[in-house]
Amino acid sequence: MRIQVVLLVALAAVASADEEGGILDSIRNGFNRAGAAFSSLYATYETAPYTVERTVKTDDGETIIYEERNYPGQKWVCTTEIDEEEEEQNKDAFMRLFGYITGDNEGGITIPMTTPVSMVREPLTAEELANQERQSDEDTQEQESEEVHTKYTMCFYINQANQENAPPPTNPEVYIENRPTMTVIASQTGGYMDDEDWVAMADKLKQDATAQGETGMDYSSFYRAGYDSPMKFWNRRNEVWYVKQA
Numbered sequence: 524m525r526i527q528v529v530l531l532v533a534l535a536a537v538a539s540a541d542e543e544g545g546i547l548d549s550i551r552n553g554f555n556r557a558g559a560a561f562s563s564l565y566a567t568y569e570t571a572p573y574t575v576e577r578t579v580k581t582d583d584g585e586t587i588i589y590e591e592r593n594y595p596g597q598k599w600v601c602t603t604e605i606d607e608e609e610e611e612q613n614k615d616a617f618m619r620l621f622g623y624i625t626g627d628n629e630g631g632i633t634i635p636m637t638t639p640v641s642m643v644r645e646p647l648t649a650e651e652l653a654n655q656e657r658q659s660d661e662d663t664q665e666q667e668s669e670e671v672h673t674k675y676t677m678c679f680y681i682n683q684a685n686q687e688n689a690p691p692p693t694n695p696e697v698y699i700e701n702r703p704t705m706t707v708i709a710s711q712t713g714g715y716m717d718d719e720d721w722v723a724m725a726d727k728l729k730q731d732a733t734a735q736g737e738t739g740m741d742y743s744s745f746y747r748a749g750y751d752s753p754m755k756f757w758n759r760r761n762e763v764w765y766v767k768q769a
């Protein structure tokens with residue numbers, strides 16, 4: 524299975540390479556990405572830094588319900604989807620970001636994979652909604668497109684060695700986000716997650732935080748944070764974050 528993943532990444536890289544680069548460059552880039560994919564199955568990743576400000580535990584003091592954390596301002600590389608299905612969003616967004624760290628950037632440098640992969644679904648801004656409505660009006664298909672009111676953003680944390688001079692992406696659908704300092708409450712669980720699991724986890728965190736009397740919380744959206752390769756079967760780490768407003 525792991526070899527199949529590596530081969531698929533290599534073939535995808537070859538298939539999507541620019542024609543002007545030539546077949547040799549395409550093959551070289553494909554193997555570079557395959558090597559990065561293979562290494563990622565076994566690597567220890569650099570994690571976005573944070574400090575734990577407070578820990579909320581059960582009454583017996585043995586189980587952590589959630590943590591309050593402070594994340595310093597850092598650069599993340601991101602991509603945003605508006606109108607695709609959940610499964611397609613995950614796949615397409617991940618491959619664009621994986622492309623960035625394996626050479627789709629000015630300078631063509633390879634950047635180590637990091638954790639977590641953060642994902643957030645948010646309402647469209649007024650400007651984005653107007654653009655979406657304009658696009659719908661210009662749709663020439665017989666069947667009118669379904670109206671969409673949310674956007675989905677996936678980001679990779681950029682490692683410390685490249686924080687100051689993160690290379691600009693060459694893919695116009697990828698961008699560098701200067702994520703500001705933020706305070707969050709975060710809960711954690713293991714195993715594999717589907718969309719319903721994430722929503723249930725977020726609902727529980729909201730209920731727990733409300734019961735604890737947390738104030739200043741923004742419950743309009745939540746971050747999903749994944750720390751593990753799909754090929755890691757045990758001791759997986761999944762988190763949900765709600766941002767605490769200043």
